[in-house]
Amino acid sequence: MTDNRYDEGIRIRREVMGDDFVDAALDRNAGTDGEDLQHHITATVWGSVWTRDGLSRRDRSLLNIGMLVALRATEELRGHVRGGLANGLTREEITEAIIHASGYCGAPAALSAMKVAQEVLVDELGPKN
Numbered sequence: 452m453t454d455n456r457y458d459e460g461i462r463i464r465r466e467v468m469g470d471d472f473v474d475a476a477l478d479r480n481a482g483t484d485g486e487d488l489q490h491h492i493t494a495t496v497w498g499s500v501w502t503r504d505g506l507s508r509r510d511r512s513l514l515n516i517g518m519l520v521a522l523r524a525t526e527e528l529r530g531h532v533r534g535g536l537a538n539g540l541t542r543e544e545i546t547e548a549i550i551h552a553s554g555y556c557g558a559p560a561a562l563s564a565m566k567v568a569q570e571v572l573v574d575e576l577g578p579k580n
Contacts, residue, residue: 457490460498467501467508467534508538513548516540520552520564528564532571542572542579 465473480486501511512535519528535545545568553561572579 454494456494456498456502458498459502460493460496463501464493464497467512467537468530469533469537472530472533509535509540512538512540513544516545516548516564516568517552520549520560521556523560523563525563525567529567529571532568533575536571536575542576545572 461473477489480489501508506514512531515531516528516535519525519531532545546565549561549564549568552564
């Protein structure tokens with residue numbers, strides 16, 4: 452049986468995160484120790500988890516934003532805010548997810564996340580009217 456998780460994962464990863472984001476991650480790690488990790492994440496996270504039927508991509512994006520706030524993983528959050536927009540989340544939903552996470556993750560994590568999210572939202576959608 453052929454394992455096509457990497458191929459399926461790279462397709463979904465590109466659809467959600469965009470070619471520029473994915474190419475930058477792959478290029479940054481090409482020929483380094485991180486190259487195997489990129490392949491592994493693409494196959495397992497994107498090719499196994501993101502391909503499951505239980506949640507929509509939109510819901511997965513919303514969950515990711517909350518988890519990344521909790522982890523204070525602001526660089527990953529930047530890409531997933533863009534991915535959330537690509538998956539149909541609104542500016543208001545992204546902001547509410549961060550506000551909601553502040554109650555469980557604390558103000559410092561939420562403030563750091565909102566700074567990153569704000570940069571992405573302005574870049575992608577323009578200033579809030």
